[in-house]
Amino acid sequence: MRPFTFQQAANELDAVRAATPAPGGSDLRADGATAYLAGGTTLVDLMKLDVMRPRTLVDINGLAATHGGIDADARGLRLGALARMADVADHPMVLRDYPVIAESLALAASGQLRNMASIGGNVLQRTRCSYFRDTSYAACNKRSPGSGCAAMEGVNRIHAVLGTTSKCIASYPGDLAHALIALGSEVQVLGPNGPRMFPFAQLHLQSADTPETETTLRPGELITSIFVPAGPYTRRSTYVKVRDRQSYAFALTSAAVALDLAADGTVRDARIGLGGIHYAPYRAMAAEAALKGKLLDEASATAAADAALRGAVTHGHNDYKPELARRTLVRALLQAKAKEI
Numbered sequence: 001m002r003p004f005t006f007q008q009a010a011n012e013l014d015a016v017r018a019a020t021p022a023p024g025g026s027d028l029r030a031d032g033a034t035a036y037l038a039g040g041t042t043l044v045d046l047m048k049l050d051v052m053r054p055r056t057l058v059d060i061n062g063l064a065a066t067h068g069g070i071d072a073d074a075r076g077l078r079l080g081a082l083a084r085m086a087d088v089a090d091h092p093m094v095l096r097d098y099p100v101i102a103e104s105l106a107l108a109a110s111g112q113l114r115n116m117a118s119i120g121g122n123v124l125q126r127t128r129c130s131y132f133r134d135t136s137y138a139a140c141n142k143r144s145p146g147s148g149c150a151a152m153e154g155v156n157r158i159h160a161v162l163g164t165t166s167k168c169i170a171s172y173p174g175d176l177a178h179a180l181i182a183l184g185s186e187v188q189v190l191g192p193n194g195p196r197m198f199p200f201a202q203l204h205l206q207s208a209d210t211p212e213t214e215t216t217l218r219p220g221e222l223i224t225s226i227f228v229p230a231g232p233y234t235r236r237s238t239y240v241k242v243r244d245r246q247s248y249a250f251a252l253t254s255a256a257v258a259l260d261l262a263a264d265g266t267v268r269d270a271r272i273g274l275g276g277i278h279y280a281p282y283r284a285m286a287a288e289a290a291l292k293g294k295l296l297d298e299a300s301a302t303a304a305a306d307a308a309l310r311g312a313v314t315h316g317h318n319d320y321k322p323e324l325a326r327r328t329l330v331r332a333l334l335q336a337k338a339k340e341i
């Protein structure tokens, strides 16, 4: 690992100040000079692999007392950026009112990682594309802009089928983000120009046009919390994850589903996020629209799944993904329907 300097932020202003370029200076984030350190379970791995090369780490774990809370009221659920994955997954109110969030976290990583890793760091995790993570491969536009994409003709079994370009076919690896995007969540950030709030759907760039830039965060911006608005669909929600083994593995495909159903099973509202298949966290709005006003059964769920996967482009090893994703979504919809709430 390359040498770096280490600073501990005492509060959020301290953190942002430490991570913000001096006036007239270069963009510290763009040249990799500064990074926030939360649980470190992504960042430190990538530093050891020499994929991320920050010269300064700003440790934000001292903010946990002020930015690690899990609070809910009639308007919704607020998750502090420093809340740990395990604490959110096990929180009784999250389990009862937002099960899709609890399940997406409980099915992610391992117990040890969930104890360490934060919500802010989780949504900013980077792709598991092997060519990105192994610097012995020269061609990776995400790591080295303009160098090409080794995965295009290489081993691309875990890669995306939607949102890709000729520059990058990486898939977004996380679980929680698909639940957050499905529920119309918002991100609160603090930057050198003060706080701002914006839809979670705008946090990640949805297309791989500039693979080296993955988010819309501005230099120095710190995620402080995530807000999930309450809705009549959050309780009837679930997360289905399909993976190579039953624990401690990333999703091949996944579906985050939340439903508001009439007594006869007609869909009043549907929220759907799909994992494993897209370049970024993906809200399947075409599938949601296909379901609204329909009686939810295997036929309507399948039609919605077809709508979600329309336009999928595969690259050989990942030819299986569209069909697996369709079946994952159908299963999640029928499971959510059958749920006792």
Ligand SMILES: Cc1cc2nc3c(=O)[nH]c(=O)nc-3n(C[C@H](O)[C@H](O)[C@H](O)COP(=O)(O)OP(=O)(O)OC[C@H]3O[C@@H](n4cnc5c(N)ncnc54)[C@H](O)[C@@H]3O)c2cc1C
Residues within 6 Å of the ligand: 035, 036, 037, 038, 039, 040, 041, 042, 043, 044, 045, 060, 081, 082, 085, 107, 108, 109, 110, 113, 116, 117, 118, 119, 120, 121, 122, 123, 124, 125, 173, 174, 175, 176, 221, 222, 223, 224, 248, 249, 250, 251
């Ligand atoms: C073996 C293994 C298996 C895994 N399996 C899964 C899985 O199945 N599903 C899944 O979803 N995840 C999985 N993960 C990923 C894991 O969940 C993430 O590594 C973790 O959530 C990242 O959180 P962290 O707090 O450790 O982030 P860090 O590593 O500390 O940070 C990650 C990135 O976010 C930035 N950052 C952190 N916090 C903030 C903030 N508040 N504001 C702005 N920037 C910030 C950091 O600078 C860094 O760039 C796995 C990881 C490993 C190592």
Ligand code: SF4
Residues within 6 Å of the ligand: 127, 129, 130, 131, 132, 139, 140, 141, 142, 143, 148, 149, 150, 151, 152, 167, 168, 169, 170, 211
């Ligand atoms: S898919 Fe993206 S991350 Fe993977 S090698 Fe290609 S450019 Fe790099």
